[in-house]
Every structure is written in structure tokens, then in C-alpha cells.
Amino acid sequence: MQREIDGELLEVPNHVAIILDGNGRWAKKRMMPRNYGHAQGSKTVEQICEDAWNLGIKYLTVYAFSTENWKRPQKEVDALMKLLRSYLKDCIKRTTKNNMRVRVIGDKTGLSQDIRESIEELERVSAANTGLNFTIAINYGSRDEMRRAMVRMTKDVESGKIRSEEVTEELFNSYLDTWDIPDPDLLIRTSGEQRLSNFLLWQLAYTEFVFMEVLWPDFNRNELVRAIRQYNGRERRFGGI
Structure with a gap:
């Protein structure tokens, strides 16, 4: 979708x-x-949610806590x-105030019961937001x-719900946490690091990457627009010519 941003016509991811x-x-x-x-x-996340929507972005996904982050010092965890x-x-x-729908992806079984309950409530109360x-x-x-997707799929094959010859990319995608979310058009990583750190490896197959030096708490609307400008400089061919 094209949109005028700060006097410039840009394709918004x-x-x-x-x-x-x-x-x-x-x-x-x-x-x-x-x-x-x-x-x-966390305060930056709150503001960027508002900025993203105002700029015309429909989906925003953030990497908050990885399966590897449990290795950090217990005090920090x-x-x-x-x-x-x-x-x-x-x-x-905020979801009610901003009409925002929230989903949480990841292995929720590894989280405390009270956190799981908060996630369930958050997803429930925001499900109809547009x-x-x-x-x-x-x-x-x-x-x-x-791995979790393969476990579920294997059980369905063994039970006869699906046949192995019916397994396609689309079917496998339906077993992922992001089954009802479109793949990202743009990935941004802050702080200057240039790696994916085990984030959305399947979903990022044809995503454009922008790595920025700014540290996350300093990230703002201007930085987001700067990343969108870089995105506009890319030619997305999806394997074609």
C-alpha cells in the first residue's frame, strides 16, 4: 500500500x-x-505500536523473549x-483503547501459570479488535x-487425519504459531547486530532485512520511517526475474 509519509510517497509494508x-x-x-x-x-514498544498503525502498517511482530534467553542470569530473567x-x-x-488485536506466539507451556492466564485473557479480549x-x-x-509443528503433524499423519503425500508448504505453515498471520515484508533488527537469532526462520524466507545501529530504547517513528525508506529501495522478485 502506498502512502504519503512526511511529504514522500512510500510503499508501506x-x-x-x-x-x-x-x-x-x-x-x-x-x-x-x-x-x-x-x-x-517496553515503553518504546508501546509507542511504536501506535506509530506503526498510523503509518499504515497492519501487522507488527516483536521478538520479546527467546527460548535461549532463559540462559541469562536468573536475576535478569x-x-x-x-x-x-x-x-x-x-x-x-491499551488494546481496548487502541482497537489493537494481540497474539502471543511461542511455547506457552514454559511460562508460569499466571502469565499464561494473562496471555489468554489478552488474546480473548482483543480478538474482535480491527x-x-x-x-x-x-x-x-x-x-x-x-519442531512443535512437526510433532503435531506427525500425530495427525499417524491418526489418519492427513496423509504424508498431502503435506505441502501450505499445510506445514498451518501448523506453525503464525498460521493466521501473513509473512513479514520487512524485518528490522536494532543495535547493529546482523543475525536472525532463531526468529521466524520459515516466515522470513522472502523478507527484506534492515539492520540499524540504534539501540532499541532509542528507536522511534523517524527510525521506523527510515527503515521503510530502505525497504522501498529494494526490488522484491520472490525468486523471479
Whole structure:
């Protein structure tokens, strides 16, 4: 979809995925604990949701906590879970105010019962909203997602629900956490790192990547527009000529 942004006609990606990176380094530069950076980063997420929708983006997916993040110091993990609990509760209020639909992808069985209950409530109360489709990846790893998908698919083959010769890319996709979400058009990773870190490996097959030096808490509307401009400079051929 083309839209005039700051006096410039740009093609706006339908779905933007973001790897939120740099919270800890942002805090360290300010002589503050890493948890302070995570708290500021969560506020950035709130603002970017509004900015994305106002710019015409329909789907936004953020990488909040990976399956590998459990390896971090226990004190930091505990602080992140505390922040997540608070964020999910606040998000319930914001979804109603902003007409935003929220989904959570990842292995929810690895989360505490109260967090799972908050996720269920958030998804339920926002299910009919027609604004931004906001997806949060929590305890998510793409390899784990595909493994879980294969386990479910194998059970369906063994039970006779599907036949092995019926397995297509489209069928496999239907077993993924993102089965009802279009693949991202644009992936943004902040903080200067240039890797995917086990994020949406299947879904990013033909996505355009933009790596930015800005640390996540400093990411704002201007940075998002800058990434969209880079996206507009790409020619998407999807394997064709």
C-alpha cells in the first residue's frame, strides 16, 4: 500500500517484524542496570505500536523473549518476567483503547501459570479488535516452533487425519504459531547486530532485512520511517526475474 509519509510517497509494508535489541547496552551507557533498559524498551514498544498503525502498517511482530534467553542470569530473567507480567496487564487496557488485536506466539507451556492466564485473557479480549495486529514472541524459538509443528503433524499423519503425500508448504505453515498471520515484508533488527537469532526462520524466507545501529530504547517513528525508506529501495522478485 502506498502512502504519503512526511511529504514522500512510500510503499508501506503490510507486516513488519522487529528484533528488539540493545536494551542492556542502552542502560550500560547510562550507568544503569540492564533491567532499566528493558523497562525503557517496553515503553518504546508501546509507542511504536501506535506509530506503526498510523503509518499504515497492519501487522507488527516483536521478538520479546527467546527460548535461549532463559540462559541469562536468573536475576535478569526474574526481572524480565516481572516486567512481562506488568506489560501484559497494561496491554489489556491499551488494546481496548487502541482497537489493537494481540497474539502471543511461542511455547506457552514454559511460562508460569499466571502469565499464561494473562496471555489468554489478552488474546480473548482483543480478538474482535480491527486495528493493528500485534504479535509478541515470548519463549519463542523458530526451531522449536517447527519442531512443535512437526510433532503435531506427525500425530495427525499417524491418526489418519492427513496423509504424508498431502503435506505441502501450505499445510506445514498451518501448523506453525503464525498460521493466521501473513509473512513479514520487512524485518528490522536494532543495535547493529546482523543475525536472525532463531526468529521466524520459515516466515522470513522472502523478507527484506534492515539492520540499524540504534539501540532499541532509542528507536522511534523517524527510525521506523527510515527503515521503510530502505525497504522501498529494494526490488522484491520472490525468486523471479
